[in-house]
Amino acid sequence: MTNAKSGPDARSDFEKTFDPAGAEQEIYDAWERAGAFRPSDAPGAEPFTIVIPPPNVTGSLHMGHALNNTLQDILARFERMRGKSVLWQPGCDHAGIATQMVVERQLMERQEPSRREMGREAFVRRVWEWKEESGGTITRQLRRLGASCDWSRERFTMDEGLSKAVARVFVQLYREGLIYRDKRLVNWDPKFQTAISDLEVENIETDGHFWHFRYPLADGATYEFPVEYDEDGKPTKWETRDYVSVATTRPETMLGDTGVAVHPDDDRYKDLVGRFVELPIVGRRIPIVADEHADPEQGSGAVKITPAHDFNDFEVGKRAGLPAINVMTDDARIALLDNGAFLDGLDPTPARRKVWEALDGKDRFEARKIVVAWFEENGLLDRVEEKKVVQPFGDRSGVVIEPYLTDQWYVDAKKLAEAAIAAVEQGKTRFVPENWTKTYYQWMHNIQPWCVSRQLWWGHQIPAWYGPDGHCFVAESEEEARRAAIARYTAEGYTLEEIDRMVRGEGEGPLLARDPDVLDTWFSSALWPFTTLGWPDAEREGHADHAVLKTRYPTSVLVTAFDIIFFWVARMMMMGLHFMKDVPFRDVYIHALVLDEQGRKMSKSKGNVIDPLALIDKYGADALRFTLAAQAAQGRNIRLAEARVEGYRNFATKLWNAxxxxxxxxxxxxxxFDPASATATLNKWIVHEANACVGEVSAAFETYRFNDAAGAIYRFTWNVFCDWYLELAKPALQGDDAAAKAETRQVAGWTLERILKLLHPFMPFVTEALWGKTARREGLLMLADWPLEFAELRAPEAAAEINWMIGLITAIRSLRAEMNIPAAARIPLEAASLDDAARARLAAHEGVVRRLARLSVVSLVDAPGQGAAQFVHDGAVFALPLAGVIDVAAEKARLEKEIAKAEEEIARVDKKLANRNFVERAPAAVVEEQKSRRADYAAQRDKLAAALDRLKAL
RNA sequence: GGGCGCAUAGCUCAGUGGAAGAGCGCCACCUUGACACGGUGGAGGCCGAUAGUUCGAUCCUAUCUGCGCCCA
Incomplete structure (x- = not known):
């Protein structure tokens, strides 16, 4: 990285580039040592609190985390510098399925006993061991990003305190009737053999088939089915049928059919309602029922009903009183032979038994083939259609989800949603950007019961115990449950001895058996904004976190991506309002998704994942952070291109060299030093510009406009400070005027300090490094005061003067380039027809103009000399007298082009001004502006025309 | 089917009811004592289409076309 320089050098300890890899760790340690991540206890400091969206404990940092945490860190650092007492609360969630999966895989790889072999207690101990060893990956990675979380408060959803809170919440909701146990269809993941919630299912359109089966009518019945229609849709031809055709995308489920439904208005089947078909393979007599679920347009219009294996059919079955017969096992194999519910009422003829035996124990997809083959062989397969079908997949397991009839615990989300909807309607919580409120309402208004039980071992075990008679005791502890059980059974007439025997596990069995299931991970995540702050214990006065809980809930803002509005935001709203009687956060800032350059989601299978840590290694954390923030425009996804990161690394280097x-x-x-005391126009100007930038950046942060803030500080640093101020200041800094030099040094130093502060939330490492390197300073930049915008630092006259000069230099450079004047050549400049103000400006800045425009002399003339290249700047004519050097014809052409451009503008303005409606109805200021524009262009045109005349006179 | 969003320079994207912007890329010139991870200058756009509102539309409204995402 470093440029080798021989010999001692004044700059030897200030390398030409910042070395992020070498410096970041050291800087981060310095922050941590200084306790800079802990909330300030300054009296009167306003609290500012963010709870981190807890990453999955098995996770590692991906680009979404990088963006999410960069934005949180920017807010945290900004508010901290502004003097607020900032708590950024970190932690992880325990990720039930994912973690269990990781540990099981580890057991398998190491050829150790499986989960089931070692038993629940040993397995859970194993998961904890894994967590201690490998669970902290992502928090280490967040440190590399520069995240200023208060690590001393790190929490985990399986912590003792948080687990206690989970039990408390469960019990209270149960007692309030908001949690209940119910037997209904759930989304069953056959790979993990657990229920999952609707949200954990991804519906994906895939290529599938629609198999049309014939179900023979029972009792030898027949009917006339229309097969041809006239133009009006009236049937003209019928055929006699002794079967009903049904279509399915999942043939194996027919084994559990208990009915066939037709639409009540479907004339074709009117006479069949109330009759029966004989279910092939099975031999069950099942009724034909009328139900509006049957779609006359779809297939034949008749639909098989499998209440135990299809959500819609379950409802139809309930309406029609059809039984639900489960024909599958937990791992999605067909179960017939030992299946009492299936066998009930059937006649197991040898032919049937043979098919059942072939099917029994087969995987659902195997069974599908067997069923289809059977229908084909028996002439009952009408046809097979290729069809796009939407299939449900488990988001973790990737296997097809099976609707499955089981007992599960449910949260009455609909009830809890009421307060959560009202809170947003009343503006207690605000979404930024605002349009996400619609998504939130949409979900909340259509919310379904939330299945919270999972058939896993890793998680919060449900605090419910069952007595010998199956009675359920829900309690925060086993002791409490036992007391309740003893009370109940005593009242029922059991003797104390009998109960005592049961407690010891003798006799009929143990008194209480705990529900083996655990809760959905999101159940504990929903409590995160208050459990991490110490709830419920901290409600007690005198508890260490009592003040924290009281002052920091509701938290200030939640920063998250839209894809977990449903998973998390909505549920935190429900739980927060129910248990804390207030919303969990004032603002919800919803940021973009990070996509690849082509706008595709990053995924391992696509191989388009960009690893944020690799980018940090290559370009530094600052560059990655700035890239993400600069692109974090509201309501738009971020397409991440590495070139952009490189560009912002270059920006850091630019700052470094400035x-x-x-x-x-x-x-x-x-x-x-008081910046208002600056006397030199140049210095007044940069103070003015820096001050304006302070205002811009602060305002942008306050409204979550990260990209605007990034743009403002970028432009000021590079295009104002580096490109112009430092260049313009060189004569003063390297000249002999001691007073001017002293003032310029002070102002330059002051401005650099503004830049470091404004940039710090984006680029904490390089700015902190420079803070320590550019002056003797006490304390860390991270804890320095955020600058304020002051009206007395404004200097519009100075700004106008410097901008005039910048315009002049730019015009000269432009003309030089067009004239192909060698960059190194110093040439004279003539100025004609300057007014007093312009003359004064030119005189004041002649030195820098000469330097930056590479001029030899500047002279005032009445009229430019013969054969000069001429241009107009702010109403004055300037010339580069290059007789003999310039190509007269080309110069004429150039002037003509310029004149034409001016005239085009004049014509456009004239057209506007000629429109009476415009002059009469547009605001006066707008009309004035147009008039003044016209005057400027006209003056320019005249001057250019005169210049052209002089050239023609040659 | 319901909802949300996008279409602006070659690419990635800002932006505003009253003079089209950035980064990257491209072209030309420049190793000038902060910086070649740099400097200077430049080319490049009927702001998706159509209609409407307006004195005035890239911006507001409607329709259309194309493309995303979420939910059913």
Missing amino acids: ARFCVMNECVAGPG
Whole structure:
């Protein structure tokens, strides 16, 4: 990285580039050592609190985390510098399925006993061991990003305190009737053999088939089915049928059919309602029922009903009183032979038994083939259609989800949603950008019961115990449950001895058996905004976190991506309102998704994942952070291109070198320096611009406009400070005027300090490094004061003057380039027809203009000399007298083009001004502006025309 | 089917009811004592289409076309 320089050098300890890899860790440690991540206890400091969206404990940092945590860190650092007492609360969730999966895989790889072999207690101990060893990956990675979380408060959803809170919540909701046990269809994941919630199912359209089966009518019945229609849709031809055709995308489920439904208005089947078909393979007599679920347009219009294996059919079955017969096992194999519910009422003829035996124990997809083959062989397969079908997949397991009839615990989400909807309607919580409120309402208004039980071992075990008679005791502890059980059974007439025997596990069995299931991970995540702050224990006065809980709930803002509005935001709203009687956060800032360059989601299978840590290694955390923030425009996804990261790394280097220049020139603001005291126009100008930038950046942060804030500080640093101020200041810094030099040093140092502060939330490492390198300073930049915008630092006249000069230099450079004047050549400049103000400006800045435009002399003339290249700047004519050097014809052409351009503008303005409606109805200021524009263009045109005349006179 | 969003320079994207912007890329020139991870200059756009509102539309409204995402 470093450029080799021979011999001692004043700059030897200030390398030409910042070395992020070498510096980041050290800087982060310095922050941590200084306790800079802990909330300030300054009296009167306003609390500012963010709870981190807890990453999955098995996870590692991906680009979504990088963006999410960069934005949180920016807010945290900004508010901290502004003097608020900032708590950024970190932690992980325990990720039930994912973690269990990781540990099981580990057991398998190491050829150790499986989960089931070692038993629940040993397995859970194993998971904890894994967590201690490998669970902290992502929090280490967040440190590399620069995240200023208060690690001393790190929490985990399986912590003792949080687990206690989960039990408390469960019990209270149960007692309030908001949690209940119910037997209904769930989304069953056959791979993990657990229920999952609707949200954990991904519906994906895949290529599938629609198999049309014939179900023979029972009792030898027949009917007339229309097969041809006239133009009006009236049937003209019928055929006699002794079967009903049904279509299915999942043939194996027919084994559990208990009915066939037709639409009540479907004339074709009117006479069949109330009759029966004989279910092939099975031999069950099942009724034909009328139900509006049957779609006359779809297939034949008749639909098989499998209440135990299809959500819609379950409802139809309930309406029609059809039984639900489960024909599958937990791992999605067909279960017939030992299946009492299936066998009930059937006649197991040898032919049937043979098919059942072939099917029994087969995987559902195997069974599907067997069923289809059977229908084909028996002439009952009408046809097979290729069809796009939407299939449900488990988001973790990737296997097809099976609707499955089981007992599960449910949260009455609909009831809890009421307060959560009202809170947003009343503006207690605000979504930014605002349009996400619609998504939130949409979900909340259509919310379904939330299945919270999972058939896993890793998680919060449900605090419910069952007595010998199956009675359920829900309690926060086993002791409490036992007391309740004893009370109940005593009242029922059991003797104490009998109960005692049961407690010891003798006699009929143990008194209480705990529900083996655990809760959905999101159940504990929903409590995160208050459990991490110490609830419920901290409600007690005198508890260490009592004040924390009281002052920091509701938290200030939640920063998250839209894809977990349903998973998490909505559920935190419900739980927070129910248990804390207030919303969990004031603002919800919803940020973008990070996509690849082509706008595709990053995924391992696509191989388009960009690893944030690799980018940090290559370009530094600052560059990655700035890239993400600069692109975090509201309501838009981020397409991440590495070139962009490289560009912002270059920006960091630019800043680094500007600071290096400042150090070399001893540019430091003294402790008592007052920027309002600057006298030089140049200095007043940069103070003015820096002050405006302070306002812009602060305002942008306050409204979560990260990209605007990034843009403002980027432009100011590079295009104002580096490109112009430092260049313009060089004569003063390297000249002999001691007073001017001193003031310029102070102002340059002061401005650099503004930049470091404004940039710090985006680029904490390089700015902190420079903070330490550019002046003797006490304390860390991270804890320095955020600058304020002051009206007295405004200097519009100075700004106008410097902008005039910048315009002049740019015009000269432009003309030089067009004239192909060698960059190194110093040439004279003539100025004609300057007014007094312009003359004064030119005189004041002649030195820098000569330097930056590479001029030899500047002279005032009445009229430009013969054969000069001429241009107009702010109403004055300037010329580069290059007789003999310039191509007269080309110069004429150039002037003509310029004139034409001016005239085009004049014509456009004239057209506007000629429109009476415009003059009468547009605001006066707008009309004035147009008039003044016209005057400017006209003056320019005239001057250019005169210049052209002079050239023609040659 | 319901909802949300996008279409602006070659690419990635800002932006505003009253003079089209950035980064990257491209072209030309420049190793000038902060910086070649740099400097200077430049080319490049009927702001998706149509209609409407307006004195005035890239911006507001409607329709259309194309493309995303979420939910059923």
